[in-house]
Amino acid sequence: MPDGHQAPGHESPRDVLHRVFGFPEFRGLQAEAVERVVQGGDALVLMPTGGGKSVCYQVPALVRHGVAVVVSPLIALMDDQVAALRQLGVSAGALHSEVEPDDASRISRALNDGTLDLLYVSPERLMMSGTLERLWRQEVSLIAVDEAHCVSAWGHEFRPEYRMLRRLRQDFPGVPRIALTATADARTRDDILEALDMTDAAVFAASFHRDNxxxxxxxxxxxxxxxxxxxxxxxxxxxxxxxxxxxxxxxxxxxxxxxxxxxxxxxxxxxxxxxxxxxxxxxxxxxxxxxxxxxxxxxxxxxxxxxxxxxxxxxxxxxxxxxxxxxxxxxxxxxxxxxxxxxxxxxxxxxxxxxxxxxxxxxxxxxxxxxxxxxxxxxxxxxxxxxxxxxxxxxxxxxxxxxxxNPVNLFDGTVAAQKVLSAIYRTGQMFGALHITAVLRGERTPMVEKHAHDRLPTWGAGSDQTDGFWRGVIRQLVAIGALRRGEGERAGLALVTERARPILRGETTVMLREDTPDPIASRSRSRASKAAPVATVDVPAGPFDALRAWRLAESKQQSVPPYVIFHDAVLRDVAAIQPQTLDDLSLIKGFGVSKIERYGAAVLRVLKEAT
Missing domain, CATH: 3.40.50.300 (P-loop containing nucleotide triphosphate hydrolases)
Structure with a gap:
């Protein structure tokens, strides 16, 4: 089976990025990750959602010879990716249980005759003997494992079938592999590399900070x-x-x-x-x-x-x-x-x-x-x-x-914490927060009277504070591990002795958050200085709305989501810049060659009619 390799005289990654995707430059670590895979090396890419992970395998797939195999966990994900690539003029397809027979036959023909650029497939479908045998007869340019945290037993969406992907090194020797995820701590990263037998992979970790x-x-x-x-x-x-x-x-x-x-x-x-x-x-x-x-x-x-x-x-x-x-x-x-x-x-x-x-x-x-x-x-x-x-x-x-x-105020809540812990202990560690709050506030509820808790020293010890205050203290004591759920049928709040005893003895100071009455309302009145508005340019409403209406009609006609045609951000740029020619459009991010050929004239017409 031939190894994937870069074709002599092929476009550079940057040329592909501009011609197909309509972007002039790579962002962040994209260029380094793309170059690693284009040259045949393995890579683990960690980028936040919206950070451009897909470019890291889609561009190499179009630079290298052969078909790129993209392992993806969900049908919706595959369908969206394929629809978006087809809008860009890329030959892409997905094989899964909901693909129509005619579409499946078309994808199979494209795969057999070597005209398919990217094939999306679930790990279960990929590991079927028939799928692997067909791919062994093809020239595979690269293998991408998307949502790679699913590989790790420590990941939050672990899928055991992803573990089978370890064999891909032996099944496709010399073919570069790239694993991508938006969330993985250090343990999960190590487990991904080990599980996929990619311990020699270069790791490209972008900042996870999203300021929007x-x-x-x-x-x-x-x-x-x-x-x-x-x-x-x-x-x-x-x-x-x-x-x-x-x-x-x-x-x-x-x-x-x-x-x-x-x-x-x-x-x-x-x-x-x-x-x-x-x-x-x-x-x-x-x-x-x-x-x-x-x-x-x-x-x-x-x-x-x-x-x-x-x-x-x-x-x-x-x-x-x-x-x-x-x-x-x-x-x-x-x-x-x-x-x-x-x-x-x-x-x-x-x-x-x-x-x-x-x-x-x-x-x-x-x-x-x-x-x-x-x-x-x-x-x-x-x-x-x-x-x-x-x-x-x-x-x-x-x-x-x-x-x-809205910065949080802290206060010395040691005495309040002692009152809560004492009330829970004296009521037998059998009741929940509502009952403990009633005891502290000195309320004669049916439950308080039934158990004679109005005779306890702690009854009414917190009558000077609101229900909300005491619920906040209880919640924070749970958070710091001083309280837990008790055992048995009536599993109320119970003390965690090693945490609660120092507080009761006054050996530990407990600093608590001062809960504000309505943090969301306060936040809406006091926006942080770095808050990014939805629109970052001055966008004329008429042209923008007209472009969105045109896009919606076009998406319905094609039975694809509107966002695979153009994102709102692209349409805002068009409405703000007011391009007059196809050459003008080519300068706007998101307008590659295919998009200009398919939609350029229509976009200019809609824009002209709306201005």
Missing amino acids: LHIAAQPKTTEMGQLTAFLKRRTGQAGIIYCGSRAKVERVAQSLKTAGEPAIPFHAGLSPMEKRVALTRFRSGEAMVMVATIAFGMGIDRPDVRYVVHLDMPDSPESYYQQIGRAGRDGDRADTLLLYGGEDIVRARHWLEQSNAPETERRIRAGRLEAMISLTETPQCRTRTLLACFGEALDQPCGHCDTCA
Whole structure:
């Protein structure tokens, strides 16, 4: 089987970038990664979502001889990538269970006659003997493993079938391989390289800092009220709301629909037809709210998702970063909100304790969970804290997260913590936060009277503070590990002796966050100086709207998502620059040769009619 190699006299990577993709220069580490693969070396590429990872294998695929094989985890991801490449005049195809027979035959013919540039395939399909045998007879230019964190047992979306890809070194000797991911800490990176037998690969790690992503977290008070307030300021925008269970997805989606929001549910329990309809609506460019479990999102290329909300806390910074990364892929401002509570933390720790995983794995998961908890409660720059989870040090506060926009006040909460711990201990470590709060505030609830807790010394010891104050203290004591979930049927809050005893004895000072009444409202009144507006140039509304309307009609005619034709950012540049000729268009980023040939005349016509 012949090895892939660069063809003599072929275009340079930079020429391909400009001619096909319409970009004059590579960004960041793209040029180095591309050159490594073009020259036949292996590479691991770590870039944030929207950072241009796909260019790192698509350009080499067009420079080197043969067909590039791209291993991809989801049908939606493959279809979006193939549709976008075909718009650029690239011969690309995907083989998966939902490909129409005629399209599959066309792809097979192109593969056999050597005219296919890129073939997207799932790991399961690739490892089938028939697929491998066909590829052995072809000249394979490179093998790309996308969403490579799925390879790692320590990754947040581990897929065992990805482990089979290790054999590709033996099956395709001399063919360069490139693994790509947007999220991987040091342990996951090492595991990816080991699992794929790519220990000699060059590692290209870009900064994970995305200054268009505005990160915020808020303790849960009235969950749906907080969510509704957040959405009211984002009417007409597309966003994703993540929930921890299917039942909650259905409940939240129904509540939002009743309130008039264009919300639809998505989770693994839906039928294939229901999932397909939901994905089609989301990819169409419609302004909508997708309420989903983590079964939704990986590989979704829609660039104009303006917000991501978590109603339940993810179990690791890697999962969290991957999910919020689905917002603002176009580089425009996007907002994220994580609503969390002490019950989330207690539940997550409890399930980890009950896990049957090996002790080594449990320790790693526990470390990641604690990092996630620290991220929710940090009084420091939240972006800085998140990036530290990936081994990246930000020189200064980001200026575009909630704690930068509205700095957090700390207070000495030692006495308050002692009151909470004492109340939990004296009530038998059997009750939850609501009951403990009632005891501290001196409320005569039926439960308090039933258990005679109004006779305890701690009853009424915190009557000078609000319910919210005591819930905040309890939540933060859970976060620092002084409280946990108890055992038995009535598993309430219980003391973690080694953490709680020093606090009760006054040997440890407990500094607590001062929860603000409405952090989101405050943030909307006080934007950070580095907050990026959605549009960065002066864009005439008439031409821009006309171009978007033309693009929508064109996408419907072709049955492709609007964003694979042109991103909003490209249309904004057209509306702002007002090109008069095809040569003028060629100077705008995103207009390669194929796009100018296919759409140039139409774009100029629409622009002329709208001005």
